[in-house]
Amino acid sequence: MAKKNRIQNKKTVMKTGFHRKKKVQRWSYVVNDEFSEKARKAGYRARSIYKFLEIQERFDLIQPDHSVMDVWCAPGSFLQAIRNIVREKQIIWVDLKECKPFSYPNVKTLVCDIFDYDTLSKNVIEIVWDDQFDVITSDIAPNTTGRFDVDQYASVELNIEICKFSDSFLKPGGDMILKVFKWEDFNDLAQQVKKRFTKMTMYKPMACRDSSHEEYVICIWKKELR
C-alpha cells in the first residue's frame, strides 16, 4: 500500500512538473514573439519573413533581374518578400501543401515532395521560363517528432535533396539559401554544399528563436559541375 502511494505521488510530481514547464515555455514564447505580431500587423503570412529580410539585407543575394525558386515555401512569407524585389522574372514556389495562391503573373506554384525528384523536375521543366534559376531559397523544415536527434537528421536529409536539385536547376554562379537544424549530422550537409559552392557561410537571423537550433546556410557561387 505504502509503495502504491509512493508511485502515485511520483506520478503526480512528474505530471505537475511537466505541465508547469510547458506553461512557462508557452508564456515566454508569446511574450517574446514580437516578430509574429509585427508580421500579422504588416499583412505578412508568417514571421519567417523577417529571417529572409535580414539574410537579404546582409548578403544581398536576390536582385530584381533574378529568377528565383522558393522551395518549401508555405504559407509564403519568403515569397512575399521575394516578389517585392523580383517583379518580372519568374518565381516558382513549391511545397508539399497547397497554399493560398498569389495572383502575380510571374509567380507559379507547384505541390510536390522534394524526395520525388522525377515528378518535381518534370513539373518544373513544364513551367520554367529559362532552364535554370539565379537563386534557390529554402526554409524547409521536417515534421518534427519531438526527438531532436531524429529531427535534425531529417532536416539534413531534406537539404541534401535540395543540393541535388540545384545540380540541374541552379545556374553556375548562382546562390542558394538553406535552413537546417544544426547539430551532430550537419557535416553531412556541409560536405555536399562545399562540393558544389565556392563559399559557405552560416547565419542565424535575430528573428530565429534563441532556443531553436535552426540556422541558415548561405551557399555562394555555384561551381561549374563537370
Ligand SMILES: C[S@@+](CC[C@H](N)C(=O)[O-])C[C@H]1O[C@@H](n2cnc3c(N)ncnc32)[C@H](O)[C@@H]1O
Ligand atoms: C517553415 S515552413 C516554410 C515557411 C515559409 N518560408 C514562409 O516564409 O512562409 C516549412 C515548409 O516545408 C515544407 N516541407 C517539409 N517537408 C517537405 C517535403 N518533403 N517536401 C516538400 N515540402 C516540405 C512544409 O510543408 C512547410 O510548409
